[in-house]
Amino acid sequence: xxxxxxxxxxxxxxxxxxxxxxxxxxxxxxxxxxxxxxxxxxxxxxxxxxxxxxxxxxxxxxxxxxxxxxxxxxxxxxxxxxxxxxxxxxxxxxxxxxxxxxxxxxxxxxxxxxxxxxxxxxxxxxxxxxxxxxxxxxxxxxxxxxxxxxxxxxxxxxxx
Amino acid sequence: xxxxxxxxxxxxxxxxxxxxxxxxxxxxxxxxxxxxxxxxxxxxxxxxxxxxxxxxxxxxxxxxxxxxxxxxxxxxxxxxxxxxxxxxxxxxxxxxxxxxxxxxxxxxxxxxxxxxxxxxxxxxxxxxxxxxxxxxxxxxxxxxxxxxxxxxxxxxxxxxxxxxxxxxxxxxxxxxxxxxxxxxxxxxxxxxxxxxxxxxxxxxxxxxxxxxxxxxxxxxxxxxxxxxxxxxxxxxxxxxxxxxxxxxxxxxxxxxxxxxxxxxxxxxxxxxxxxxxxxxxxxxxxxxxxxxxxxxxxxxxxxxxxxxxxxxxxxxxxxxxxxxxxxxxxxxxxxxxxxxxxxxxxxxxxxxxxxxxxxxxxxxxxxxxxxxxxxxxxxxxxxxxxxxxxxxxxxxxxxxxxxxxxxxxxxxxxxxxxxxxxx
Ligand SMILES: [Zn+2]
Numbered sequence: 001x002x003x004x005x006x007x008x009x010x011x012x013x014x015x016x017x018x019x020x021x022x023x024x025x026x027x028x029x030x031x032x033x034x035x036x037x038x039x040x041x042x043x044x045x046x047x048x049x050x051x052x053x054x055x056x057x058x059x060x061x062x063x064x065x066x067x068x069x070x071x072x073x074x075x076x077x078x079x080x081x082x083x084x085x086x087x088x089x090x091x092x093x094x095x096x097x098x099x100x101x102x103x104x105x106x107x108x109x110x111x112x113x114x115x116x117x118x119x120x121x122x123x124x125x126x127x128x129x130x131x132x133x134x135x136x137x138x139x140x141x142x143x144x145x146x147x148x149x150x151x152x153x154x155x156x157x158x159x160x
Numbered sequence: 161x162x163x164x165x166x167x168x169x170x171x172x173x174x175x176x177x178x179x180x181x182x183x184x185x186x187x188x189x190x191x192x193x194x195x196x197x198x199x200x201x202x203x204x205x206x207x208x209x210x211x212x213x214x215x216x217x218x219x220x221x222x223x224x225x226x227x228x229x230x231x232x233x234x235x236x237x238x239x240x241x242x243x244x245x246x247x248x249x250x251x252x253x254x255x256x257x258x259x260x261x262x263x264x265x266x267x268x269x270x271x272x273x274x275x276x277x278x279x280x281x282x283x284x285x286x287x288x289x290x291x292x293x294x295x296x297x298x299x300x301x302x303x304x305x306x307x308x309x310x311x312x313x314x315x316x317x318x319x320x321x322x323x324x325x326x327x328x329x330x331x332x333x334x335x336x337x338x339x340x341x342x343x344x345x346x347x348x349x350x351x352x353x354x355x356x357x358x359x360x361x362x363x364x365x366x367x368x369x370x371x372x373x374x375x376x377x378x379x380x381x382x383x384x385x386x387x388x389x390x391x392x393x394x395x396x397x398x399x400x401x402x403x404x405x406x407x408x409x410x411x412x413x414x415x416x417x418x419x420x421x422x423x424x425x426x427x428x429x430x431x432x433x434x435x436x437x438x439x440x441x442x443x444x445x446x447x448x449x450x451x452x453x454x455x456x457x458x459x460x461x462x463x464x465x466x467x468x469x470x471x472x473x474x475x476x477x478x479x480x481x482x483x484x485x486x487x488x489x490x491x492x493x494x495x496x497x498x499x500x501x502x503x504x505x506x507x508x509x510x511x512x513x514x515x516x517x518x519x520x521x522x523x524x525x526x527x528x529x530x531x532x533x534x535x536x537x538x539x540x541x542x543x544x545x546x547x548x549x550x551x552x553x554x555x556x557x558x559x560x561x562x563x564x565x566x567x568x569x570x571x572x573x574x575x576x577x578x579x580x581x582x583x
Contacts, residue, residue, distance in 0.1 A: 002186035006528040006579075010521075015580070043520045044537050044551045066550050068520035069580075132520065 001126075008122035009129065010069070017116065018069040023079030026050055027062040034146040038139040040131045045071040047136050051143040058082045058090050061140060070120075070129050075136035077117050087144065094141055101130050163563055165480030167473055174560050176202040176465075188530035191565045191572075196344055196372060196509040196556030197534050198398045201462075205401060208461035212454050219450055221427060235453050238460025239443070245400075245463035246370075246393065247380035248410050255409040255416070255446045256456050260371045261294040263394035263409035264338075266446060267367055268298035270419040271336065272306050277365060277418055281307030283335040286364075288313040288321055288350075289546055290343045293539040295369040299338060308335070315546050319346040319499035326358055334364040341373030345540040345554070346499030347482075347506035349377070353388035360387045365415065370395040375558065376478045376507050378471035381410065391415045397455065401558075402462030406455035409446070416442045423448040466559075474559045478508040481557040481566065485510055488570040489555075494582065495573065498547055509556040511538065514573065516582045519553040525579050529572040531565075 026035075029052040039046045045067030052060040061083055065075050081097075082090040097117055100107045105125035109118040123133045167173055174180050177200045184190055192200060212234055218227035220235045243251040257263040271279045279285065285299050289312055303310040311329055314322040321339075330337060337359040342349050356366045367390065373379065374395035381389055392415065397406035411419075421428055421439050425448030430438040439445045466474060483503035489495055494515030500506045514522055523535035534554045537544050544550060555569055 001524075001528050002188075003528055005185075006525060009524065010579070043535065045520075046550065068518040070520075126524075129520075129524075 005125070009126055011119035011122060013116050013119035014069065014073040014123075017073035017076040021072055021076040021079075023061060023063070023076065023083065024065070025062055026064050027052075027060060029060065032147065032150070034143040034150075036139050036143045036146070038135055038142070040067070040071065040135050042128070042131060043068065045132055045135050047071070047075060047139050049075075049136060049139040049143055051140060051147060053087065053144070053147050056087055058085055058087060058144070063136060063139075065136065067135070068129075068132055070123055070132040071135045074117075074120060074133045077115075077120070078136050078140055081115060081117060082140065087148065090144070091141070094137060097137055098134070100124060101133055163480050163484055165476040166563075167469065167477045167559060170477075170560075170562055173469065174562070176204070177560050178203055178206075180560060184530050191529075191531040191568045193555040193557060193561070193565065193569055194532045194534050195375075195558035195561070196399070196507075196554065198404070199375060199401045199558050200560065201401055201403070202465050204465050205403065205458050205461045209403065209454050209458040212457045217454070220453055221444075231453060234457045234460075235451070238456040241460040241464050241467075242408055243410075245379075245467055246374070246408075246410055247382045249382045250413055252441070252443050253410055253413055253416065255411065255443045256451050257394075257407040257409050257446075258405060258452065259398075259407035260369060260394045260396040261298075261407075263407050264295055264367070264369060265298045266409055266422045267338075267392050267394075267411075267419075268302045270422050271365075272302050273420045275418055275420050277335075277415070279303075279306050279308045279335045282333065283308040284311055284331070284333045285309070285336045285338070286311050286313070286329055286334055286359075287337075288339045289315050290319075290321065290346055290348065290350075290540065290543045291338075291340055292344050292369065292371065293541070295338055295340060296542065299336075309333075313339070315346070315543065318501075319343075319348050320505075321348070321350055321355075323351070323355075326355070330355075330358050330362055330364065332362055334359065334362055336365045336367060338367035338369070340369040340371075342370075342376065342507040342509075343499070343540070343543070344372050344509055345511050345538045345543045345552070347509045347511070348500055349373075349506060352390060353384065356390050357388045365392070366390040367392045368394070371399060372507055372509065375400045375466075376471075376475055378475060397459040397462065400459070400462055400466060402459035403455045405452045406459045408459075411442075413442065416446070421445050421448070425449045427451075469559065477559055477561075478557060479503050481561050481563065482506065482508050482510065484563050485555065485557065485566045485569070488566050489573075492570060492573045493577065498549070498552055508558065508561075509554055511552040511554040513549060513552055514576070517576055517580045519551045521580070522553045522573070522576050525576040526569070526572045529568070529575060531569050531572045533569070 047065040049063040218231040220232040398404040428448040519535035
């Protein structure tokens with residue numbers, strides 16, 4: 001890879017989120033939260049992530065992450081994009097980000113939906129780093145799906 | 161400024177490795193510092209393998225024709241070359257496997273089965289905290305399956321094995337001690353002879369993972385006093401300038417003879433009846449099925465090549481480059497080397513941390529300058545955990561590494577610091 005490729009990968013926005021991550025740290029909530037721990041076995045990035053839903057809205061996403069700049073910055077961007085959104089809308093944003101990351105650099109990102117997340121368009125060209133960018137997003141989806149499942153009418157949420 | 165200990169014909173040796181002349185994207189020269197991961201291949205290995213495929217290809221041992229005889233001869237000649245490379249007391253003690261992991265798994269599996277060396281409940285297996293995962297997981301599986309207990313040596317702050325409790329760790333209950341000769345993460349060279357002597361005193365088997373040692377240290381098993389000589393030694397072909405897909409398990413005949421067969425199949429039998437079979441002697445007893453023939457032939461050419469240059473000279477070269485690299489790395493602000501700082505006490509793999517930049521990002525920026533290193537846990541998660549780090553960056557040199565490549569690494573690390581805006 002060349003110096004230009006490097007700059008495409010490490011957009012200024014990504015480095016800013018890496019140095020000053022938004023929403024970092026694990027936070028407690030009075031009622032039910034779901035917590036997951038995901039790892040990226042190829043490079044060793046790790047995230048512990050908690051989701052709190054209130055009235056069908058993503059009330060909080062808190063996380064503790066160890067890893068490279070790409071994985072840390074994408075957790076920060078995830079926080080900005082999904083907190084305060086309805087679960088369905090947040091899932092749609094998740095899908096948009098996933099499509100961008102899996103597009104091998106051919107997908108034109110929609111800034112209205114992804115905001116700072118468009119900076120990750122360059123990462124999509126580096127197969128080895130796509131997993132770094134998706135780590136916290138996959139963790140969020142996993143945790144959110146667990147919460148939604150336990151809140152459904154079929155379950156009483158008191159799983160032991 | 162000539163560095164003392166460098167191979168005198170370094171420029172000629174570099175010409176033997178065609179890949180070192182290729183250009184990377186953007187016209188950058190290759191600075192290959194990932195040899196502990198896999199080494200590059202000299203032309204003679206490539207040519208030997210091509211020649212075998214072009215002129216001598218046939219299955220071995222069973223083909224009743226000229227090509228079969230030539231192929232068998234080439235395969236068995238490779239065994240002789242490997243035996244000479246490690247100073248094996250007997251050439252038939254050299255078993256070809258797929259890689260070092262398979263060699264270690266062969267031992268750990270067959271020790272679980274009925275036989276005079278069988279490991280059972282109440283027995284103990286001792287490993288170390290600095291092992292590669294492939295010398296941890298097989299022993300975890302063995303002890304879990306048999307009810308034996310797994311114990312291990314810890315690591316001191318300066319990256320050496322903590323031998324202070326050796327007499328409590330290696331006891332009458334110990335059936336196996338398995339350790340790495342040279343750490344793939346810390347570079348530490350372990351006192352294999354002293355530990356083997358202690359283990360033999362209690363009747364334990366000693367297994368040595370020589371994956372990082374075989375490429376850099378002269379090994380002469382026959383010259384070692386019997387009580388200090390390990391019983392089993394594993395290494396892989398692709399780290400000693402040979403191809404992938406071929407590994408070696410050397411074992412003392414007395415041990416290999418009493419271990420039960422590992423994989424059953426063609427070539428490993430003496431005779432087969434529907435009720436039961438009898439087995440071939442070593443080495444064939446442990447080589448079921450068609451082996452990686454051309455890979456073995458390539459490995460033979462590889463160890464011949466190293467032997468021709470001389471393992472003492474290669475070791476001296478590695479020490480010179482390692483010393484130069486340790487000096488250079490420590491000029492980089494915020495850089496901490498993990499493992500011993502004395503080049504005489506270590507191999508050519510140097511793992512380090514750089515304050516403020518994650519290893520994956522370091523490796524990425526280095527790659528943009530043509531410098532190839534490894535980033536991550538290097539399949540040694542427990543050793544990283546011991547130093548409270550999740551991953552590290554590792555540079556590793558070999559006989560073709562020249563000082564200017566270390567300069568390029570140091571310069572690229574300075575560039576990395578500026579790229580991530582560290583002061
Ligand atoms: Zn990463």
